[in-house]
Amino acid sequence: MRLHFAAEIVLELVYQHLGSIRKIGAHIAEDKARIDFEWNENISKVFPFIQKEARALVEANQEIMSAFRDEETEKRCWTIRGFARVPCGGTHLRKTGEIGEIELKRKNIGKGKERIEVYVSERR
């Protein structure tokens, strides 16, 4: 659940920083999540921004409102005030502080394709 939500936060931040980027795949495993993008640059360039903003969100321990129906998409979604509204019917954390520490790793998975691996750990 933490990893699922961390991946959604990371994806949202990627969209906020690289508006035109296209997601081409995603997978969530036991110990890590990955998100694949079509992107011609080294995606780790935005990691400092994403890490900083994700950390701020975790520290703010904001309420995550779930099972909220988006009028446009007619889908269930979660929302964090002032940050995002994301369609997803999954089960989510109640507060951003539960995410813990988010770590990112970059992998180049082919020409014009970039992968972000997301890891979460308990806060130090």
Ligand SMILES: [Zn+2]
């Ligand atoms: Zn979700």
